[in-house]
Amino acid sequence: MREQFQIRRGTPQDVDELVQLHFRVFDARSHYLLLLGRPFLFQAYCWYCSAPTAFTFIVEAENKIVGCATVSEDSYTAVFTHNWLALLGAFCRRPSMIMHPIVVCRLREIFVSRRQKSLGKTPHTSGYLAYLAVDRSARLNGLGKLLIEACISESSARNWTRLLTGAHSNNTVALSLYSRLGFVRAQGPNPRGLVKLYMQVSPTGGRNTSLDPHSLNQISTHLSTP
Numbered sequence: 001m002r003e004q005f006q007i008r009r010g011t012p013q014d015v016d017e018l019v020q021l022h023f024r025v026f027d028a029r030s031h032y033l034l035l036l037g038r039p040f041l042f043q044a045y046c047w048y049c050s051a052p053t054a055f056t057f058i059v060e061a062e063n064k065i066v067g068c069a070t071v072s073e074d075s076y077t078a079v080f081t082h083n084w085l086a087l088l089g090a091f092c093r094r095p096s097m098i099m100h101p102i103v104v105c106r107l108r109e110i111f112v113s114r115r116q117k118s119l120g121k122t123p124h125t126s127g128y129l130a131y132l133a134v135d136r137s138a139r140l141n142g143l144g145k146l147l148i149e150a151c152i153s154e155s156s157a158r159n160w161t162r163l164l165t166g167a168h169s170n171n172t173v174a175l176s177l178y179s180r181l182g183f184v185r186a187q188g189p190n191p192r193g194l195v196k197l198y199m200q201v202s203p204t205g206g207r208n209t210s211l212d213p214h215s216l217n218q219i220s221t222h223l224s225t226p
Helices: 012-025 032-050 084-093 095-099 101-118 143-157 172-180 213-222
Strands: 003-009 054-061 064-073 126-134 162-168 194-200
Touching (some): 012 032, 012 064, 032 054, 032 084, 064 143, 126 143, 143 162, 143 172, 172 194
Parallel strands (some): 126 162
Antiparallel strands (some): 003 054
């Protein structure tokens, strides 16, 4: 029996399934976004699936979402600054969370990012790959690689010059995958054990050409597993 995978762009109609996948794949001990709860995650994925400065790719098997990747223009903090009302709601539901060290760090990053923008120091030429998730039942099929390559191609089509991401230092599988795809480690400290990675994206094409619906369908057709 062969299982067929299909890759396509995420839409707002996929958000409920995306949130469920997120909670299945990530662990609150290392992925602190889960502390903000399902309402914030729902709003975050709505934004990633509909905002002009963001996009989502998903992989389906038998009409079930088994993988996804989200990218936004600028930095990881974009999802928070564009959804600050949902973020405020998360704090109202759990007031003590605002004192969590990771939350304090993220709030500081948001403040610094907004200040840099106001000073004109951050031109929008980068994308940030945030939520890369593959369901355990669908791993070892090359889906992570497929999703990352789709994100690279879309970033190229948007004329972004860099694609940024991060992975925990103990996530050797992810770090190896990113390295094989051309990402390099950024210099400097790695707070909270997070390794920052980036790659240069060619807006002129090469292997980073845009994945139109026909190309996505061709890739999906050739991606199957016994």
